[in-house]
Amino acid sequence: MKTKVLHICMDNGDHYNVSRKGYIMRCDMPENGYCTQWTFSGVSTHHWHRRIVHNLASIWANPSIALKGCVWDVDHGTTRTWGGKRVLYCYLFEV
Numbered sequence: 569m570k571t572k573v574l575h576i577c578m579d580n581g582d583h584y585n586v587s588r589k590g591y592i593m594r595c596d597m598p599e600n601g602y603c604t605q606w607t608f609s610g611v612s613t614h615h616w617h618r619r620i621v622h623n624l625a626s627i628w629a630n631p632s633i634a635l636k637g638c639v640w641d642v643d644h645g646t647t648r649t650w651g652g653k654r655v656l657y658c659y660l661f662e663v
Contacts, residue, residue: 570662574608574628576639578653584608590624592641605644611637611655627658634658 574586575595583595590609591602610620610627611634620640627634635658639650 572660573663574631574658574660576608576634576658577656578639578650579656580653582653586624588628607642609640609642609647611639612649613637615649615651628660631658631660 572588576584576586578584585593585595585602586608587593587602590607591604592606592608593602594600608624610623612619613621613636615638617638622633622637634655637655639653639655641648641650
């Protein structure tokens, strides 16, 4: 059975895969797999926005809404925004 995965490429060239549950995997370190302590929350549409505008569920339904967004995550219980990086492209694929 194939599983859908959300692929995100940042404008600095970093690539990430996000599982349906929001777990994140760095594509340059696939041997580490998905981290259950590192989850994708969504994106804000401007770096001044201090809130998530599009959450994981809405991006999963329409990945293009994440384009040019600032990523928000939760890493070991701490909510963060990825400063200085924006989503260059985002799409679903099956593995």
